[in-house]
Amino acid sequence: MKDRAAFDLLYRQTSAKLFGVCLRVLKDRGEAEEALQEVFVKIWTKADRFAVSDLSPISWLVAIARNHAIDRIRARREPAAYIDAALEVADPAPGPEAAAVAGGESERIYRCLDELEKDRAAAVRGAYLDGESYAELAARHDVPLNTMRTWLRRSLLKLRECLER
Amino acid sequence: MTLEEDNGPEPGGDDLFAAEYVLGVLAADEREIASRRIDADAAFARLVDAWEAHLSPMAGAYPETEPPIRVKEAIDRQLFVAEPRAGLWSSLAFWRGLAAASVAALAITIAVPYLNPPVEQPRLVASLAADGSDVRYLAVYDAAHREVGLSHVSGERAAGKDFELWMIEGKNAPVSIGVIPAGQTAHMTISPAVQEKLARGAVLAVSLEPAGGSPTGQPTGPVVAAGDLKSI
Incomplete structure (x- = not known):
């Protein structure tokens, strides 16, 4: 089947990246495997959506995987246990991430993150990479939820202003 | 895009809501609202898309597993x-x-x-790779925009060399689509003649050429990646 060969290629080239996304957000291998399965089914049945996107194919695929994994953690019922698990696994240090990064676009966003206050940049990274919610970030940084909301909204606008500069 | 935007309840509301959705900080019910709006509201979907594009370089930090x-x-x-x-x-x-x-x-x-019955445009995808080469591209042919979107997966061009993209149909000589710009992604516009052949499922190939592209109009260096376009 021709379609199937195309799918096999797509899977071979992208599954490791998308699995990395699911693992980092879900922090549970079994759940990440289930999520990856759902993500590829979604991609294959919703590929027409790509028409309206300016994203590169791989960024589009990563966005689908990220959003799916985040929807899954939000649907979990035991938030307290989850926060503990996230604290154990989350690595707030920028070192390994920055090291894994290559290419101008990534350098640029890290440079722009550096323009933010340190804890706010860490909150932006934690939210993006680990899918942490306002509630979780507020608890971790020990600030009221609305303060966290204001922090991140301002940070996002500053970030965009820097990226568009 | 001033900081005033997040003071009032509404100005910048959709923009920030889109940003929060992309960042991933919203609660389950808010995410559901956002996700429905993406499907139903094209303007909101574009805001989300723009934020995805802004923040996506951070995804470089996800390790491959x-x-x-x-x-x-x-x-x-x-x-x-x-x-x-x-x-x-x-x-x-x-x-x-x-x-x-x-x-x-x-x-x-x-x-x-x-x-929307009239706009069923073909979308084709090709995974470009070759034995003995670590160069990999994912190519998506978008008929509606007359372009090939390329996502660089792996493999570097040698110093003073460029990758050039070719379309090969059957036994005909390869037709150059152009030198692939350096970077993670590239969008290459294609001519109507090439477009017609791509729609029928031609092969895409990447060759290593002198900087600036093949001087002869035909591939002069090794083919480092190739693949069939298949519909998705």
């Missing part, structure tokens, strides 16, 4: 079994993941072709 083979086997059963329904019915994970939002999205996906 090979998933176990059982995941691929489960997907194959779900997508390609002769009676796909049986696969779906029997997949507990599928039903568990099928939240209300997905049902709404699915309904719209199905409805859209009937609402």
Whole structure:
């Protein structure tokens, strides 16, 4: 089947990246495997959506995987246990991430993150990479939820202003 | 785009809501609202898209991890079994993941072709690779925009060299689509003649050429990646 060969290629080239996304957000291998399965089914049945996107194919695929994994953690019922698990696994240090990064676009966003206050940049990274919610970030940084909301909204606008500069 | 925007309740409201959705900080119910709006409201979907594009370089920090083979086997059963329904019915994970939002999205996906009958444009994807080369590109041919989107997966060009993209149809001589700009992604516009052939499923190939592209109009260096366009 021709379609199937195309799918096999797509899977071979992208599954490791998308699995990395699911693992980092879900922090549970079994759940990440289930999520990856759902993500590829979604991609294959919703590929027409790509028409309206300016994203590169791989960024589009990563966005689908990220959003799916985040929807899954939000649907979990035991938030307290989850926060503990996230604290154990989350690595707030920028070192390994920055090291894994290559290419101008990534350098640029890290440079722009550096323009933010340190804890706010860490909150932006934690939210993006680990899918942490306002509630979780507020608890971790020990600030009221609305303060966290204001922090991140301002940070996002500053970030965009820097990226568009 | 001043800081005033997040002071008032409404100015910048949609923009910031889109940003928060992309960042991933919203609660489950807010995410569901956002996800429905993406499906129903093209202007909101564009805001989300713009934020995805802004923030996506951060995704470079996700490490690649090979998933176990059982995941691929489960997907194959779900997508390609002769009676796909049986696969779906029997997949507990599928039903568990099928939240209300997905049902709404699915309904719209199905409805859209009937609402907009004339614009069914072909979309083709090719994975470009070759034995003995670590150069990999993922190519998506977008007929509506007359362009080939390329995503660089791996492999570097040698110093003073460029990658050039070719379209090969049957036994005909390769036709250059152009030198691939350096970077993670590239969009290459294609001529109507090439477009017609691509729509029929030609082969795309990447060759290593002197900086600036082949001086002869035909590939002069090794083909470092190639693949068939297949419809998705």
